[in-house]
Amino acid sequence: MAKFILGNAHRNTAFNNALARNILWFADLVFVGTVLGLFRVLPVTWGSALGARVGRIFGRIAKQRTRHIRANLSLALPDKSPAEIDLLAQEVWENAGAVMAEYPNLPAFGDPRRDRLEIEGDEHISADQTSGRPVVFVAAHLANWEVIGAAITRIGIPSCAMYAPLSNPWLDRKMRSYRNALGCELISRDAGLRGFLDALKAGKSPIIITDRRIEGGKQIPLFGEDKESSILPARLALRFGVPLVPVQAMRLPGARFRVRFHAPLHPRDPEADRDDQAVDLAHQVNDKFEQWITARPGEWLCTSKIWPSAVLQAKTDIYTEVRRAAE
Secondary structure, three states: OOOOOOOHHHHHHHHOOHHHHHHHHHHHHHHHHHHHHHHHHOOHHHHHHHHHHHHHHHHHHOHHHHHHHHHHHHHHOOOOOHHHHHHHHHHHHHHHHHHHHHHHHHHHHHOHHHOOEEEEOHHHHHHHHHHOOOOEEEEOOEOOOOHHHHHHHHHOOOEEEEEOOOOOHHHHHHHHHHHHOOOOEEEEHHHHHHHHHHHHHOOOEEEEEOOOOOOOOEEEEEOOEEEEEOOHHHHHHHHHOOOEEEEEEEEEOOOEEEEEEOOOEOOOOOOOOHHHHHHHHHHHHHHHHHHHHHHOHHHEOOOOOOOOHHHHHHHOOHHHHHHHHHO
16 A cells, blocks of 8 residues: 555545545655755754654654654663663664754765774675675664664675665655665665576675565574564575674764674584574574664664563553553
8 A cells, every 4th residue: 555644644545546645745746855955955963853853752642652662662672761761762763863854965974085984894705805705794773773884885885775665656756866876786675586696696796785684585683582583684694605794773963874894793603504504693693683772772763572572562562551541
């Protein structure tokens, strides 16, 4: 079903009426284009700061999403008090707002003359850069994860990333135009696995973000609780015999970022079959995510349920509080 921003209440009518659907799509394009246009004309630092303020305000309105954030953070950080979780949830919304505001300014993060991107750990992939061998990069929704593509492009490695096309084709085209400035080829999710296979055969390095819950994925622990996790990055690395490299984005003051490349991951049992090796690598990936999130929890975009509802309800009081308030 088509999804809308301004006219979501009329989505059922628009789904069966092409004219209504196009009108709502156009309205969304004008609205988003106007908002992002404002951020684009502002200095990058100002736009990012304004976006953070907008995100914090939006978090007060989007109460259900805020509950998901609080539940996810409570499970991941059981030593934090409810007050500390509330403050971290505000930071999550601020980061989310800053990310949205930074979309029209993505070219600034890819421009080495602008000094907005620090790169660390590229020695881990220097041999691959020299040989032209592709790498499978795995990342999480931390800070502004989009700048990872800019960092890889700056190093000189051709890369690609999968994206989910927006139902609004005009808005989808606009958002893709921003991301194209990073120099990373965008592969539609509709292309599926074939898109990454073709890219690797062509010598391009996929960037795959796997911290979200993947329906139908393998049950791999994250913070001690099983989460449906993608083992696609591990499978691709094993199939093509290329490194699996975790890459981490971190937000710095003044709308700047640090992208850190970590050492490649290897199966701990080289004699195991490929399926078991893939699962082992996925365990190692989630272990990395735990370290990154624990260190910088306010930069984790966790606005949807990362674990099943039953796990979150059993391990946190967030949803119980809502039920009690309604009684």
